[in-house]
Amino acid sequence: MIRRRLPTLTAALILLLLPLVLFAPVALGSRTLLPADALFLDEPYRAAADELGVGVPQNPLLTDLILENYAWKRFLLEAIRNRELPLWDPYVFSGHPFLANGQHSALYPLSVVFYLLPLWRAYGVFTWLQLGLAGWWAYLLARTLGVRRPGALVTGIIFQFSGFILVSVVHPMIIAGASWLPFILAMVERVVRQRPALGSRPASLPWVLLGGVGLGCQMLAGHAENTYFVLLVTAAFAAWRLVGKAAEDAKSAKGTEKPLRPLCPLRFKAAAWLALMVTLGLALGAVQFVPLYEVASSSFRSGEAAASLAQVRGWAYPPRRLITFAVPNFFGNPAHHSTFDLFRWRTVPATVNAHGEPILSHDWGIKNYVEGGAYLGLLPLLLAVLAILSWASGFRSRLSGSRSIIRHLLSVRSFFTLLSLFSLGCIFGTPLYALVYALPYIRQSHSPFRWVFPLTLSIAVLAGFGMDAVRQSRLQIRESGLQSRIRNLLLLKAPPSPVSVLAALAFWGGLATLIGLVLSRIFFAQIEPLVERAFWSLALAPEAFPDHRTFYSYEFKWIGLFGLLLTGTGIVLRVSRCPIFLRRRPVWEVLAVALLVVDLASFGTGFHPAVDPTLLDYTPPVVEFLRQDTSLWRYATFTPSGTTKTMNANVGMFYDLQTVAGYDSLFSRRYAEYMGLIEEQDELPYNRIASFSDWSSLDSPLLDLLNVKYIITEVEIPNPAKYRLVYQDEAVRVYENLTVLPRAFTLPATAAVVSADVAEALRTYDPHQYVILEAGCWLPEAGNQQPATSNQQRVTGYTLNEV
Numbered sequence: 001m002i003r004r005r006l007p008t009l010t011a012a013l014i015l016l017l018l019p020l021v022l023f024a025p026v027a028l029g030s031r032t033l034l035p036a037d038a039l040f041l042d043e044p045y046r047a048a049a050d051e052l053g054v055g056v057p058q059n060p061l062l063t064d065l066i067l068e069n070y071a072w073k074r075f076l077l078e079a080i081r082n083r084e085l086p087l088w089d090p091y092v093f094s095g096h097p098f099l100a101n102g103q104h105s106a107l108y109p110l111s112v113v114f115y116l117l118p119l120w121r122a123y124g125v126f127t128w129l130q131l132g133l134a135g136w137w138a139y140l141l142a143r144t145l146g147v148r149r150p151g152a153l154v155t156g157i158i159f160q161f162s163g164f165i166l167v168s169v170v171h172p173m174i175i176a177g178a179s180w181l182p183f184i185l186a187m188v189e190r191v192v193r194q195r196p197a198l199g200s201r202p203a204s205l206p207w208v209l210l211g212g213v214g215l216g217c218q219m220l221a222g223h224a225e226n227t228y229f230v231l232l233v234t235a236a237f238a239a240w241r242l243v244g245k246a247a248e249d250a251k252s253a254k255g256t257e258k259p260l261r262p263l264c265p266l267r268f269k270a271a272a273w274l275a276l277m278v279t280l281g282l283a284l285g286a287v288q289f290v291p292l293y294e295v296a297s298s299s300f301r302s303g304e305a306a307a308s309l310a311q312v313r314g315w316a317y318p319p320r321r322l323i324t325f326a327v328p329n330f331f332g333n334p335a336h337h338s339t340f341d342l343f344r345w346r347t348v349p350a351t352v353n354a355h356g357e358p359i360l361s362h363d364w365g366i367k368n369y370v371e372g373g374a375y376l377g378l379l380p381l382l383l384a385v386l387a388i389l390s391w392a393s394g395f396r397s398r399l400s401g402s403r404s405i406i407r408h409l410l411s412v413r414s415f416f417t418l419l420s421l422f423s424l425g426c427i428f429g430t431p432l433y434a435l436v437y438a439l440p441y442i443r444q445s446h447s448p449f450r451w452v453f454p455l456t457l458s459i460a461v462l463a464g465f466g467m468d469a470v471r472q473s474r475l476q477i478r479e480s481g482l483q484s485r486i487r488n489l490l491l492l493k494a495p496p497s498p499v500s501v502l503a504a505l506a507f508w509g510g511l512a513t514l515i516g517l518v519l520s521r522i523f524f525a526q527i528e529p530l531v532e533r534a535f536w537s538l539a540l541a542p543e544a545f546p547d548h549r550t551f552y553s554y555e556f557k558w559i560g561l562f563g564l565l566l567t568g569t570g571i572v573l574r575v576s577r578c579p580i581f582l583r584r585r586p587v588w589e590v591l592a593v594a595l596l597v598v599d600l601a602s603f604g605t606g607f608h609p610a611v612d613p614t615l616l617d618y619t620p621p622v623v624e625f626l627r628q629d630t631s632l633w634r635y636a637t638f639t640p641s642g643t644t645k646t647m648n649a650n651v652g653m654f655y656d657l658q659t660v661a662g663y664d665s666l667f668s669r670r671y672a673e674y675m676g677l678i679e680e681q682d683e684l685p686y687n688r689i690a691s692f693s694d695w696s697s698l699d700s701p702l703l704d705l706l707n708v709k710y711i712i713t714e715v716e717i718p719n720p721a722k723y724r725l726v727y728q729d730e731a732v733r734v735y736e737n738l739t740v741l742p743r744a745f746t747l748p749a750t751a752a753v754v755s756a757d758v759a760e761a762l763r764t765y766d767p768h769q770y771v772i773l774e775a776g777c778w779l780p781e782a783g784n785q786q787p788a789t790s791n792q793q794r795v796t797g798y799t800l801n802e803v
Contacts, residue, residue, distance in 0.1 A: 007149055015135035015156045019128045021601050022166070025610045026124030033123040033169070033608060034070055036615035038063045039651070042644035043714055044620035047731035052618065056349075056360055058609045061334040061369055062170040063648075065123070065609075067663055069172055071653040072104035073114050073122075078656075079800060080115070087801045091653045092662030093671055093689060094634060094706055100291030101666050102222030105173045107288055109217055120613035127169050134179035135160030138457070141182035142464040144189050145412050150589040151467030154596060158380045158460035161600035163328060164452045167373030169608060176221035178453055180214050181230050184281075185237050187211030189412075191273050192241045204270070208277040215281025220288050224296060225445050226453070227289070231278075232439075233454050237415060238274050242267050244410030292666075296441075300672040300684055307446050309437045316429025316448040318366050321374075328375035328603050329558045331365035332544050335607045339554040342521060348550065354535075354542035362554055364544035367449065369607075374427070374452045376459050377599040378562075379569045379592060382502050383466030384459050388417050389498045390469035413465055416458040423455035446685070467592065470576045473499050474586075492570075494577045503577075507570025513563030517556055524552075561602065568595050622734060623655045625727045626710065632743040632795060633709035634658045637691040638698060643714040646732060649688065660706050661689045677762055678702050698723070704741045705767040711735045739768070744793040744803075747771050751788040 079086035139156035194202035425432035494500035649663035755761035769787035
């Protein structure tokens, strides 16, 4: 029994350990995945950067991991320690729902890692285990669909090391939710086929239960958009397989066609089982998704605030992004802070761009690197093409019967081929996206590029089938007697076949790329005007490089790596034509796995932070000052042009300080409207209530109504009648708001104003003296409203969920 399971256990171990290639320093070592160094780009941290030895942050694009997820996890742990249910977060957005929002993944089973380990280490361990799980579930799906073990292993590696998964590590809830899609699809396939569970008897219930648990876990990860994609793909796959299985069953064992009608009850039974599986999953996830739906329904993304189809398509990949499927760093990388200058023959740090402006990295993509992370490797793309070609060639043997053609069209490979094409159409914002936009609840999603997720799984599965197609074609090789020397040279002395043709194209294409690069350097003087013209004409390139020579040096490296990997891909495919074995296993399969790991690991290496965790212990002096005031108050930040992002986003949550700003994918639409009355909220597309930057905002009485007692800024506020300087250091100044209203106060009913236009009333009536009510509110006293003086009320108790 153990001997029979040994190959499966070996694959599981490989897929579990492979993520350590990238994450060992943060999972097992003394570094943390949290980008704590990025905090030191802004005050009040920046002033201490030199003292603490903090230089250029490793990857400032990944600050969401610390500004959002770390803040949430820290808050969650504090609530657990205080034995409170964290229903409400009082620290950002002047208070808003916490547990209902879901993206903290508090209820997700693997989040137990965060409850057991120190936070600085937990992120590395969680990522390691989650990527291992993602790879294993993809392997399971491939095996369930009939792929041999080597191909299934390739499927698992592609999925767990894909660009989508690796760049999404900044969002733990996304990699957690995405990991479960292959598992759910595997359970769907097993239900449709009634795969035996323990014995030889056909079974459905075990797979229904496991699939329901998988869907429940996926939902508990807390990313609604991710769950929407999972449900869409699962529904499409289930429908496809039910129809396809009915077509398969329509042919008898003797080869005669069966009428489809008697098989319909069997398909309805399978459909009922699948419906039960989804119902079970939804029931398990309802504890998170029912309150999440309520929050989303009133969020700033809902209703009239939802983006139009034209806007959403505008956020898709630009056509030029297609090149990153072959050269992922063509448009730079936020973790690349230097380049090797081929003309000065030394490494040159990124300091200024062609306009003389300061830069930290060479990154010139129209889409940011996380949103644009779609790299799948070169070998997987060619294997997917081979899988499709192998599927297409099957028509020749099925032209005799219309039902045979139908069964072939409804195969698994055809589904993932169509899904990959549809996903590409959505990613690049083609009119196909209108089909998605028309679906209910999806208009709050501003992310057509998220279709990289189903594309990734589709290519991974097709690549697994491609591995099988390569093996099968090797068994069918027929040596050709006479071949011309030219064809021998072009096909690398391999018999003509789709595999040998692709091998030759990859090998000679990669070799031509490398030779072209070498020649371009030798004859650079002749082509330099062309390079310079290209540099200045490419959008955003001058913003990321100081000159065209640095640009050329940077691109030389990554195009050269593309050439090497493409040549290696050609070699692997060519070796697949040779009867060479390593311990009874075709050596090309070992080479394919090795090349795949090298390719995808080279993409991910250096992208993720590996930072000294002691930086998380640093507390700015201004925080120590603010903590001395133990009364109830909030702070706001003022960041006019020329200053940094002072107390950026959710930083106050690190120290239990309450603020009016915040950073989260879901927060109240009405709160966003209220803050818009103080100052235009131009960072809503980035899920933020921003810091104030207009001087007039500081004079708004609506700021007083929010109990903003302190303004933290890097500049002087020359308004002594309203603001008094109470703290100053080399980083920031703190001003006390002298007209702040208390957290709780009352006004008499005679000061109440009922208005159909609350926004206009708030601008007209001073909230220090009037209560503004919406039209329809009942007043115990009618008559002329008169201004009054507020009476402060004593707050006797204040906890997370009760005041």
